[in-house]
Amino acid sequence: MTEVPSETLRVAIVGSGPAGLFAAEALAERAEPPIEIEIIESSLTPFGLVRHGVAPDHPAIRSVRRRLEKILERPNVTLLAGVEVGRHVTVEELRARSHAVLYAHGASVDRGLGIPGENLAGVFGATRLVNWYCGKPAAEQSGIEDVLRRATSAVVVGAGNVALDAVRFLAKGRADLEHTDVPQHVLEERGKSKLREVHLVSRRGAAHTRFSTKELRELGELPGVAVVVSSESLESDQTVASEVSATAKRNVELLRSWAKAPVSDTTERRVVLHFHESPTRVVGEHVATGLEVRSSTVALDGRVIPDGRVRLIPADLIVTCVGFTGTPLPGVPFDAEHGITPNVEGRVLRDGRPSVGEYTAGWIKRGPSGVIGANKLDARETVEALLADTPELLAAPLRSGGGISDLIGRRGLNSVDLAGWTRIDAAEIALGSSRGRDRTVIHEYSTLRAVAAGD
């Protein structure tokens, strides 16, 4: 194999979500040194959680896709979607063909509750539900459609915006989702739903949840849905909320206004909010039939202590939204305790020392928190570190000058490039307009492949 000296800095980025793309932008806009960026994406479509995570009924936030597309349009950025690291290419191969590899593959594996019964049928991590309604290929294989069809009562466990997304989706009917871009089968399935009650169970009190006021408020605006919350469950939070944060104060005030409002009996569905309730056990034989919860208090140091009465919330669908963790990429160091790639300011650590030519950004760098925009700043920090290392990076000759694209091509793999994505984009808009919708996400793997290839 010939070693290739280079003036052009070759960077491979793993993951085309906001973190990977903002890193690509921060690199691509530099005048010096000349840079070539290849973005390796395991899905057939780019944009990570912007496509497979952001709620379909938040179209404004999903529209950030347009901004991210501009990054892919840059002449020195190449998209290689449908290529999985560890399956189609190895990390060693990426490193041999790039001066720097930047891991930005995210952290969206569900954390569990750690309680008995959570492996029963009918219990799903948030990702299972979210990937399904966002149209991630093969997401229906989790069996969620059958459960959604027969469920009359659902429990969502969590105290953050992902839990609110799940509650909102479950409480909405077909008509409420018609104007979104959800795949057609998701829309049809919602039409078959018999769900009448959606419970939200939070271990924390209302003042210590991580809801943004904007998203909490949306629960109160759902057509045909009554929001039920008891004044007693908010009492202790009322006094502490203003000390916690301005958001906590607003949230508790909003919840109190719902607690005071008379609940109509005529609504189609009810959303019931439970605070200070810790899940202790999923009840059921083979199939979940309910969630046992124990009421809890919050200690001065913020710890949740289950100490009160136990009761059962009947439910045939349980969705856990209690956080995410990262997964290791074969050949890349992993900090299992924190679910991240060990790093200092974006430089990946191997055996406790910065590894030359390896960087990380986004949720896999800092853990799964922060909204889309937070990744812009995070990616910039990483790119500053990478660029500061440029002389050292360029001094190491590459084993092949053709980059990852060349390797993919020689292996006979068909990756999806920007042109392929543009064809998928156009096909989704056309599919939507054929049914009077702005866009309908295509979720079949084979269709996405064929459309991207121009077949």
Add this chain to the structure above:
Amino acid sequence: MGFVITEACIDELDGSCVEVCPVDCIYEGARARYINPSECIDCGACEPVCPVNAIFQDADVPAPQAAHIADNAQFFIAILQGRTMPIGNPGGAANVGPLGADTPRVAGFAGR
């Protein structure tokens, strides 16, 4: 609509919000920054990073600051002093840089 920058930003111009805005819709005037309501995608990244708590979602703007909701919009719709055309929707603050002008409300702000 979306998020709004209020009075606390005047003469502060910290700019942490600009660093995290994924669509670059926060524009720099002479004395304050302004969020373009047509370009804001309502993601909320800016609100927690503001060191002077100047940013609110439109529905949460405190009553004494309510005029800033319309004022943010005015920055883009009105013809500001020294300019011949409204700023409009440039599609990113980096495309236009600091604009060197303010709405009359911000320009005339006397101090706290």
